[in-house]
Structure formats: structure tokens, C-alpha cells
Amino acid sequence: METNCRKISELNQNWWGKVIGRIRTPELPSMLHDEFSVVAGGIALILLARFLLIVGPMGTLLLTTVHLLSVQWLLRPRNFPPGPRGLPILGNMHQVALDPLKTLTGYGKKYGDVYSVRIGMDNLVILCGWDAIKEAVVNKADEFRMRPSHLYIYKEYADSKGIGFVNDATTHKLNRKFVLKTLKEFGLGKQTLEEDIAQEARHLCHQIARHDGKPIGTMGSMLTKSSAGIILRLVFGKHYGWEDPEFKAFVGNITRGFDLMTMYGAIFNVYPWLRYIPFVKSLGQAVMDNMSDFKKLIREKIEQHQGSRVPGKPRDLVDAYFDALQEKDVADSSHLLPMVADLLTAGMETTATTLHWAALYMSLNPEIQRKVQDELEAAVGKGKAPTLADVSKLPFTEATIKEIQRICNVAPLAVPRMTTVDVELRGYSIPKGTQVCMNIYSAHMDPKYFPEPEVFNPNRFLGDDGKVQKMDAFNPFLQVWRRICIGEQMARNELLIFFTTMMTHFSFQLPEGAPAPDTSKGKLGITLSPPAFEVLAIRRTTGDILEESI
Numbered sequence: 363m364e365t366n367c368r369k370i371s372e373l374n375q376n377w378w379g380k381v382i383g384r385i386r387t388p389e390l391p392s393m394l395h396d397e398f399s400v401v402a403g404g405i406a407l408i409l410l411a412r413f414l415l416i417v418g419p420m421g422t423l424l425l426t427t428v429h430l431l432s433v434q435w436l437l438r439p440r441n442f443p444p445g446p447r448g449l450p451i452l453g454n455m456h457q458v459a460l461d462p463l464k465t466l467t468g469y470g471k472k473y474g475d476v477y478s479v480r481i482g483m484d485n486l487v488i489l490c491g492w493d494a495i496k497e498a499v500v501n502k503a504d505e506f507r508m509r510p511s512h513l514y515i516y517k518e519y520a521d522s523k524g525i526g527f528v529n530d531a532t533t534h535k536l537n538r539k540f541v542l543k544t545l546k547e548f549g550l551g552k553q554t555l556e557e558d559i560a561q562e563a564r565h566l567c568h569q570i571a572r573h574d575g576k577p578i579g580t581m582g583s584m585l586t587k588s589s590a591g592i593i594l595r596l597v598f599g600k601h602y603g604w605e606d607p608e609f610k611a612f613v614g615n616i617t618r619g620f621d622l623m624t625m626y627g628a629i630f631n632v633y634p635w636l637r638y639i640p641f642v643k644s645l646g647q648a649v650m651d652n653m654s655d656f657k658k659l660i661r662e663k664i665e666q667h668q669g670s671r672v673p674g675k676p677r678d679l680v681d682a683y684f685d686a687l688q689e690k691d692v693a694d695s696s697h698l699l700p701m702v703a704d705l706l707t708a709g710m711e712t713t714a715t716t717l718h719w720a721a722l723y724m725s726l727n728p729e730i731q732r733k734v735q736d737e738l739e740a741a742v743g744k745g746k747a748p749t750l751a752d753v754s755k756l757p758f759t760e761a762t763i764k765e766i767q768r769i770c771n772v773a774p775l776a777v778p779r780m781t782t783v784d785v786e787l788r789g790y791s792i793p794k795g796t797q798v799c800m801n802i803y804s805a806h807m808d809p810k811y812f813p814e815p816e817v818f819n820p821n822r823f824l825g826d827d828g829k830v831q832k833m834d835a836f837n838p839f840l841q842v843w844r845r846i847c848i849g850e851q852m853a854r855n856e857l858l859i860f861f862t863t864m865m866t867h868f869s870f871q872l873p874e875g876a877p878a879p880d881t882s883k884g885k886l887g888i889t890l891s892p893p894a895f896e897v898l899a900i901r902r903t904t905g906d907i908l909e910e911s912i
């Protein structure tokens with residue numbers, strides 16, 4: 363016991379040596395100034411633990427734990443981006459959790475556009491504003507290329523396979539190339555996908571019309587089903603009805619997966635050891651069970667394809683993958699399931715949630731809604747939904763969709779990245795393997811690029827010539843090399859066709875007397891969805907919407 367205590371004491375001195383070595387740096391004055399109380403708190407904790415040591419082996423264990431946590435909490439890599447120090451174990455979670463987007467953007471103003479927070483025991487570098495994001499993921503694309511795919515949930519989900527969580531550069535490139543080529547072959551830029559989207563949009567409007575102008579509280583789930591129909595058809599080649607049990611199983615599972623990941627999944631990524639703690643572990647298990655049901659659903663579809671496919675005559679992405687395997691155009695068969703999982707999860711909620719926000723913003727801005735409808739009528743005729751070929755005639759509508767995307771920030775923190783090597787950014791040193799979060803929200807709400815960013819104003823996207831102008835700081839898909847959203851083109855087509863079809867057939871408004879939902883109170887999970895609201899869809903056309911064609 364005595365030897366153990368001596369060893370622990372030696373170790374403690376060693377750790378303290380490191381801590382003191384770290385704080386004897388130019389940072390010391392500001393650190394003492396800003397964070398004196400936090401440091402004092404840490405020392406008090408250590409003194410308390412030393413006292414507990416006197417009371418026996420439990421004290422020793424506690425001392426070791428407290429020491430470990432305190433040292434870990436005080437240490438930051440040398441010349442690391444500054445940031446709020448936070449607490450042991452929690453890091454800055456307690457500060458960030460209540461209103462993550464505003465807090466993470468506010469810290470940017472205090473600590474600079476490149477700063478760090480601690481989430482649990484991990485350092486996380488936050489990039490705020492378009493300039494900082496660009497410097498990292500555009501100018502140093504290779505250095506910021508990876509994803510933290512080693513984190514518990516991500517590892518269980520993808521095991522570094524598929525697209526979104528693949529880090530091996532060659533495999534990632536190969537898999538992306540396959541998906542982009544296949545998306546092109548099965549639809550993008552072709553009439554077929556456009557017709558599929560238009561058909562889903564008409565079906566959606568048919569379902570909306572069934573509410574007969576009465577309050578609708580299920581707009582979000584109807585939109586989810588619509589975009590699910592499109593991506594499922596591309597991947598599995600089947601046109602599902604909303605009542606199809608297989609369709610319901612996929613949509614139900616993915617929706618539940620998003621909820622579970624938001625509620626519990628993220629926390630298990632931060633504290634993977636929670637999976638061994640009684641009572642709490644069942645929450646992590648719920649995430650895992652849902653994930654394995656999802657994989658089972660996909661596996662069954664892949665097996666069905668294996669049994670019925672004709673080589674060289676692909677019906678969909680799964681068939682095309684088997685062909686590509688034979689041609690050695692993809693890495694190996696283990697990537698297919700996670701690739702399908704990535705496309706289904708990324709392709710379903712993002713567009714649906716954007717359109718959900720669109721219904722809200724149109725209800726809150728009737729004069730803008732009217733202007734969109736007038737433009738549509740003038741361009742393609744009364745009661746007729748436009749096609750993709752009509753886009754050039756619809757600058758105000760296009761600008762409105764962009765403004766919806768800017769202000770609603772459906773993927774406000776993008777998808778986390780990780781540094782591939784030790785890298786310098788704005789004079790700071792960021793070690794290899796550091797997690798990096800790109801705060802797209804801060805870029806979209808930056809008054810330098812978007813004056814009065816809280817105001818919904820599509821005109822900001824129109825130039826003096828009335829044409830839609832490109833604005834670099836507007837980047838909802840993080841349109842930069844290496845990991846650019848693979849579904850960008852598809853999503854843009856979906857947004858245009860769904861939005862214009864809805865605007866052709868309906869005017870959206872809030873029920874009389876209903877308070878206007880607070881648009882700044884979106885629900886942040888994997889995506890940022892609007893606050894709960896009911897909406898009236900007032901029919902502008904007559905006749906059977908399903909019977910129309912593009």
C-alpha cells in the first residue's frame with residue numbers, strides 16, 4: 363500500500379510538472395486573469411482529494427481519478443486555439459448545451475474565429491465565419507479532410523466504411539466517384555429523376571389537400587415521407603407507397619434514429635464508457651438496437667437484389683454497385699451497406715426539414731409568398747408547376763429558396779471533421795487527430811456578408827440586374843473540395859420542384875389567433891428543425907393534383 367502511494371505521489375508530481383510547464387507560458391497572465399477561479403477550483407478539488415487520501419484506499423483511488431481529470435482539464439496542446447476553460451469531465455458542455463448555436467457563435471466573438479472548446483475530455487476546434495472555414499477546408503483541404511470516425515457511435519454505425527465516415531483517401535475517392543456516377547446514371551440531369559421528384563411533390567400536395575384547409579400539424583412527417591420516397595427509389599429501384607410496410611419500416615427507423623442520436627447518441631460519443639454503467643447503458647443500447655434494425659432492413663434489400671439482379675443491367679444503385687465490384691471500380695463489398703445507410707440518412711431529413719422551414723417562413727411572410735406565386739404564374743401559367751428548365755425565369759423564387767436555406771441552417775454545424783496531420787491555422791497549432799467543427803450558422807448569420815441577418819429577405823440574393831447572385835459565404839452544403847455534400851444537386855432539384863409545386867397549389871398561413879412561432883427556437887439535433895407549429899394550406903387550384911404531369 364505504502365509503495366503504491368509513493369508511486370502515485372511520484373506520478374502526481376510528474377503530472378504537476380507538466381501542468382506547471384504548460385502554464386509557464388506567455389498565456390499565463392491572461393489565463394490567470396480570465397480563469398483564476400476555475401484554476402482555484404481545480405486546486406481546491408485536489409486538496410480535497412489529498413485529504414481523502416488519508417481515509418484509505420478509496421481515497422487513493424479518488425485522488426488518482428481527480429488528479430487525472432484535473433490535469434487533463436488544465437492541459438491544452440501548446441499554442442492551441444484559445445477558448446473557455448470549462449469544468450473537469452464536462453468540459454464546456456454545460457455552457458454549450460443550452461443554446462449551442464448562439465453560444466458557439468458568441469464565443470467566436472470573444473475568442474476569435476478559430477477557438478476551442480472542450481466537449482467532455484476532448485478538445486474541439488470551432489471555426490466561425492466563412493473566412494475561417496474557407497481557410498481551413500478550402501485552402502488546407504487535405505489537412506482538414508478526415509472525420510472523427512473512431513468515436514463510439516460513428517464506429518458502430520459505419521466502421522470507417524461507406525462515404526461519410528471513410529477516412530482512407532483512396533477508398534473515399536473511389537466510393538464518392540461511384541455514387542456520383544450512379545446518381546447521374548439513374549437520374550441527376552435526366553428527365554427520370556425530375557419526373558420522380560415531380561410525382562412525389564404532387565403526391566405530397568394531394569395529401570396536404572386532404573386536410574381541406576384545416577390546421578396541419580404533421581407537415582414535417584409528410585415531407586420526410588416525400589423525400590424518403592425519392593432516395594429509396596434511387597437506391598432500391600422501388601416506388602413505394604406511403605402505406606407500404608417496408609417503406610414505413612425504413613422511414614420509422616430513420617426518424618427514430620435521428621431522435622435517438624439527438625437524445626442519447628451524441629453523449630455516448632463523448633463518454634463511451636457510459637455503456638458500461640447500469641441504467642444509463644440501456645439508453646445507448648436503444649441507439650444500437652435501432653441501428654442494427656436499420657442495417658438488417660438494408661441487408662435484406664441487398665440480399666433480394668443479389669438474388670434478382672441481371673449483371674450489366676442495373677436497376678438502381680445497389681445493382682450498379684455489384685457491377686462496379688466486378689469491374690473493380692469500388693473497394694469491396696463491405697462498403698455497400700454503409701454507403702446505402704449514408705445516402706438514406708443524409709438524403710431524407712435534410713431536404714424535408716428545409717421544406718418544413720419553407721412552409722413556416724412563407725406563413726410568416728405572406729407578401730414574399732405572394733411574390734413567389736406571382737412570379738411562378740407569370741413564368742409558367744396559372745395553376746401549373748414549373749420544371750427545372752424554368753429556373754432561369756424564376757430569380758425571385760430561387761432567391762427565396764436560398765434565403766430559406768441561409769436562415770434556417772438545416773445543417774448548422776455541418777458534419778464534424780478531424781485534422782489529418784499537425785496543422786497551423788491563423789497562427790495556432792492544431793495537432794493531428796483534433797476534431798474540428800465548422801460553424802456554418804455563424805457564416806450565414808454574419809452581418810458582414812448578410813446585413814440584418816435575422817431578417818428574412820430574399821432580395822439579398824438578387825443583384826442590381828435582378829439576377830440571382832452567388833455569395834461565397836452562403837454555403838449550406840459546404841461546397842468545398844474533398845467532402846462536399848454528395849447529394850447537393852439532388853437536394854437542389856428537390857427543393858425547387860417541391861417548393862414551387864407547393865406554392866402553385868397552396869398558400870400557407872398560420873391558424874387565426876395562433877402565436878407566431880419563434881424562428882430562433884429551432885430544435886437542434888442532427889439537423890436544425892423548426893419549432894412545432896400548425897399551418898393552414900389554403901388551396902389555390904382546383905382539380906386532382908395527382909393527375910397533372912410535368
Ligand code: HEM
Nearest residue numbers: 526708709712713773776777838839840845847848849853
Ligand atoms: C438541403 C439538403 C442538404 C444539406 C443542407 C446538406 C448538407 C451537407 C453538409 C454540410 C455536409 C458536410 C460536408 C463536409 O463535411 O464538408 C454533407 C455531407 C454529405 N451529404 Fe448532404 N446535405 C443535404 C442533402 C443531401 C442529400 C439529399 C444526400 C443524399 C443523396 C446527401 C448526402 C451527403 C453525404 C453522403 C455526405 C457525406 C459526404 C462525404 O463525407 O464525403 N446530402 N451534406
